[in-house]
Amino acid sequence: MSHESRIMPFAKRPRRPKPKPPARPEWLSGEAAELWSSLASELARHGWLDALSAFGFGVICELSQHFRRLSSEIARLGTEEATAKGIYREWLDVRPSCARGRTRTS
Numbered sequence: 866m867s868h869e870s871r872i873m874p875f876a877k878r879p880r881r882p883k884p885k886p887p888a889r890p891e892w893l894s895g896e897a898a899e900l901w902s903s904l905a906s907e908l909a910r911h912g913w914l915d916a917l918s919a920f921g922f923g924v925i926c927e928l929s930q931h932f933r934r935l936s937s938e939i940a941r942l943g944t945e946e947a948t949a950k951g952i953y954r955e956w957l958d959v960r961p962s963c964a965r966g967r968t969r970t971s
Contacts, residue, residue: 887915889923892927893923894927897926897929900930
């Protein structure tokens with residue numbers, strides 16, 4: 866039997882069912898739940914999200930929500946503070962470098 870005769874023609878190959886994403890964790894809220902909903906199907910389709918990785922992806926979604934909220938607060942409040950002696954000190958800026966330098970109104 867030659868190698869070519871063992872290859873199944875494309876039309877006769879059984880179709881694999883589309884993987885369904887795992888259920889969204891109940892503890893996700895707000896923007897985290899929206900992020901899950903927007904990405905879960907695509908990640909599952911590529912095999913990157915399944916029952917084993919669902920918790921980790923949920924944590925990423927939740928942390929992303931907190932990060933975005935904190936970044937907007939930093940942008941709103943700035944990264945400097947006047948001390949009692951009128952000396953300014955800079956707070957740790959946790960925003961990614963691409964977000965730094967934006968004005969408070971952006």
